[in-house]
Amino acid sequence: MDLSTKETKLVSTGLGVTTCAYFEHPKCENIIYASTHLGGSSCPPKPDYSRGYVWKLYPDYDIFKSTRDGKILEQMTNSPGYDAEATVAFDGSKVLYTSISSGDLEVWSMNTDGSNKTQLTNRLGYDGGAFFNSTATKIVWRVYHPKTEKEIADYKSLLEENSIRPMALQIWTMNADGTNKKQVTNNEAANFGPYFFPNSNRIIFSSNLHDPKGRDFDLYAINVDGTGLERITYFNGFDGFPMFSPDGKYLVFASNRNQIKRGDTNLFIAEWNYK
Template sequence: MSRTKPIHYLIVVIFAIAFMGLMRSRALKQNNSFVDGSANELILEKESHFKNLQQLTFSGENAEAYFSSDSKKLIFQSHDGEGMCDQIYIMDLETGATERVSNGQGVTTCPYFQYPNNEKVVYASTHLEDKDCPTPPDFSRGYVWKLYEGYDIFRSNLDGSNLEQITNEKGYDAEATVAEDGSKIVYTSISSGDLEVWTMNSDGSDKRMLTNKLGYDGGPFFSHDGNKIVWRAYYPETEKEISDYTSL
């Protein structure tokens, strides 16, 4: 199953990824050494929010980048080469060292540090259902996010060891982020039959569905105090919109 997301969402995500991937003062090449990666030429003349824009990655496709709570590390998904699937990497923003976290099997997405101590990470992976790279979506239909049924949420140490499965429901479980105190995880799941926002304890217990409306609910984040969440949503309204959405 896949979902075609609205154009306004696509623009926001691309903008966010560019910002997260380009905002440090040095850049990483494949030999794990930082060089001058100034990208200030990409800043629009009237832009007032960005300065000192820097490039961190120079090859492949790199996305979904998030800081550790101390801003010393960056976790992201990346693949380099045809036929390869996204895997999870951690970059040390002081030394430039980059190490793969995931095991190289299946496809992975949506990594996040386990706050507050950053000793573990969470991400989604299909490796238990199929160790091979799954068939990519049909991009001739526009921007399509593939909802691979094998996606479940996992947690591991920073080096990938002590991998533990947190969700095991049938269907897509991904897009997990962690509350700042580390007690809760909020994520997107299709286990109810539609894409909804859920929460659970950090050990995977007490799963609760927070949304219940036809359409896409996903990409959730906790507020700093953990009392609120923000998420993306698309709710089809007309008969055609509903038909197009449910046929995906």
């Protein structure tokens, strides 16, 4: 999308289903995204909600890199099962992504040419949506670790069906090499879409913490040590997936506000008084 003209251009293949697109820093000449197009030209079937609200982990998802015009396409992963949710360090040194190649949903890293794939998490449960901080020394990601026998059985059963139920997702941080894992949030809410402030001292994320029914999501900020929780938006609906511009002057996020029809989600940019 051109920010001045709002003109959009299709740069993926237009086949299958595509998710989690991200510019390859620092030059932003390439785009990294996940797609199922090698598994078929049609969109995969929608999730079965008979067991409640679930995310579908389509096994045909692999991660690809293309030029900004979409003309040159390179496959970066080819393991069986779900590979998606890729993001890139600002210095262009590494790619983070979520993969089920180990048998569970874990955060992995690799070089921007697809080499040196390294598993960073290894605890039963969902680990995903990972981002580097501005210096590529820290990682923030969202976590669901089942604890009780029932939670573990339910998680494993859904995983066999290539699905996951996003329950009480928590925010965690770790070093870029996977060491020094620390839990940041500790509540019964669904916390997701975490992103570091430019100074790496705080994290912005989306949560339904304030809504007893769990349907209303707003943006929050918190210190990396779990203190100083602050609510940022107060919209009666969905605000999520916040990200700062590298200089910290702007915040972009997705929201249902100003929707033409129920369920519409659009992108919004706000100036940020960064301190």
